[in-house]
Amino acid sequence: LEDLGAPIREADDLDGAAAAVILHGTRTASALPVLDQERLRTLPSRALEHLGQLRKADRWQDTDDVEDTLDRIAQAAETRSAGTTVAPFGWVHSEFHPTSLHIGRHGWRLLDFARAFTGPGLLDLASWHGTLDTPDPVRLRVFLDTYVTEGGTPDALAERGGLPAEKWALGWHRMWAVEWFMEQSIRWINDPATDPAYIKAVRRHLTDVLHLLEV
Numbered sequence: 001l002e003d004l005g006a007p008i009r010e011a012d013d014l015d016g017a018a019a020a021v022i023l024h025g026t027r028t029a030s031a032l033p034v035l036d037q038e039r040l041r042t043l044p045s046r047a048l049e050h051l052g053q054l055r056k057a058d059r060w061q062d063t064d065d066v067e068d069t070l071d072r073i074a075q076a077a078e079t080r081s082a083g084t085t086v087a088p089f090g091w092v093h094s095e096f097h098p099t100s101l102h103i104g105r106h107g108w109r110l111l112d113f114a115r116a117f118t119g120p121g122l123l124d125l126a127s128w129h130g131t132l133d134t135p136d137p138v139r140l141r142v143f144l145d146t147y148v149t150e151g152g153t154p155d156a157l158a159e160r161g162g163l164p165a166e167k168w169a170l171g172w173h174r175m176w177a178v179e180w181f182m183e184q185s186i187r188w189i190n191d192p193a194t195d196p197a198y199i200k201a202v203r204r205h206l207t208d209v210l211h212l213l214e215v
Contacts, residue, residue, distance in 0.1 A: 004104050011101035016128050017146040019101055019110055024088035024121040024152065035119030037084035040172060043179045044074040050182035059192050063199060069206045073175065076215045083160025087153040088121030096124035122156065122169035123176060131177060135208050140166040163214065171212030174205040
């Protein structure tokens with residue numbers, strides 16, 4: 001970062017779309033984990049397994065609503081996960097936000113590939129606007145159109161799992177985040193003091209998943 005210098009401005013949607021086109025057009029690395037349809041389909045089931053482990057540790061006890069919601073999503077997952085490998089499928093940065101795109105005097109650089117994997121590129125596009133606000137399919141559709149205009153594959157606009165691309169992408173991105181939050185609660189953070197914050201985030205995202213994936 002010292003070599004790159006201070007950014008000259010914040011990245012905007014056009015910058016993000018152009019960077020995603022380059023990223024998704026790059027040959028993927030064989031060592032990266034793969035999130036194909038089978039792996040995507042099992043995200044809610046894996047989240048349920050994490051919940052079981054948390055409860056065995058006397059944590060996340062008052063979360064029957066979380067369990068019920070994950071069950072509903074798991075039952076619909078096979079149908080809704082269809083189209084996972086439709087292009088763009090390859091590099092997924094996984095933390096693709098404006099703060100990861102450094103705009104300097106000599107061009108742009110995409111930073112922080114620590115959690116990259118091979119999977120549906122739409123997850124990157126769905127993550128660009130962050131997860132703090134209510135998911136906005138209309139806004140994402142505009143971003144997808146910009147991505148295609150900048151040279152991305154037109155297949156990015158294709159329906160998947162019986163849903164418009166933007167709802168599919170936002171719904172599965174939130175489900176991916178839920179599974180990661182729950183795994184993080186066990187493996188990396190593993191601090192019961194953080195449970196209320198994680199449970200709140202999981203509930204919020206699961207509500208979005210039900211709406212977006214039309215479960």
